[in-house]
Amino acid sequence: MDAVVKKPAVALVKPAAPKPTREEAEAAVRTLLAWTGDDPAREGLVDTPRRVTKAYEELFGGYGGDPEEILGRVFEEVGGFDDLVVVRDIPFHSHCEHHVLPFFGTVHIGYFPNGGVVGLSKFARLVDTFARRLQTQENMSAQIVDAIETVLKPRGAAVMIEAEHMCMQMRGVHKHGTSTVTTQFTGLFRDDPAEQTRFLAMVRAGKG
Template identity: 65%
Template sequence: MDAPATPLKPAVAAGQPVDRPSREQAEAAVRTLIAWAGDDPNREGLLETPARVAKAYGELFAGYGQDAEAVLSKTFKEVGGYDDLVLVKDIPFYAHCEHHMVPFYGKAHIAYLPHDGVVGLSKLARLVEVFARRLQTQETMTAQIIDAINENLGPRGAAVMLEAEHMCMTMRGVKAHDVKTVTHRFTGVFAEDRVEQDRFFAMVAGRR
């Protein structure tokens, strides 16, 4: 039997560093959950599962070690005078609900009106990954993405929309299938001008 894991200190304020347990403690926790679920963590098929889960968590929650500011740090100012809407749509993402720790997944659509240059298009997809690979709610993730764009790019306006299916609704609870949750947020010109909002929705829908 493994030695009991050392108790963790209480969580600190949101956004502050936490005392992370060791890899060994994480694997012990997985063994405990397997046993609690009703299976034998020592049977052949499950012997390596704790190590695999710990490794997978390192990838699934890699966003805690990533920085949105670094992702958006490089911009391009030589854009031939282009100052109209930039839209990257249908960015796939996979996140985990912070309430049940089961996945929710879908697509993100991001648009902004440049003020002083543009950012590489792939960086917007990377930005989504920064926040998706954490324990999340869709509402919080929507706000985090647009706040990062505003803080680091200073655009004249920004728009973010997420469409996702939540496994906490399909695998458990009400077991409602094919239900999508849509969240969006507008800032700057998009928040002030309904025409710009409509243009954003039309472009996301592929009507322009």
């Protein structure tokens, strides 16, 4: 199957200041451990700063992701297919930018192809690129749609995110089992409410 590569610009997140060194990051973790009232030098915590910085490299690895590279390869031999494509139940975990506490759930993506389709696994990679950053659910919804719009230029794109937020369950109001749902629509989905309904019905299909 032939493929073409589209190369519109999708801006990457760039730090406003020089990135601290690993040694500086580990020192900051030691400071926080001491601030909690514990002893960073005790046996159980002595290696924690190193472990935390290593974990952060994975948990926040999305800052180096490039949506254009992820979605840039489009397959045009699709037998004339131009109807709705839905990829649902993409799991993710992210961290709230307000408290650096986890939130997690699933992302559902739909789009109307415009001359070609993208490999379905690419959407999972796209979700990870934005989820593995300090985030809000609303902003993440908009970023995913914007990347799809910018790179694929579909006739319409839809994103729905369902998530639980630990900042609501572990602190503050302590409301367990609460979920948050966000949606974002462009193109045909925004112009035609019936297409929004069809997308939502396909997301819910088989879930009882």
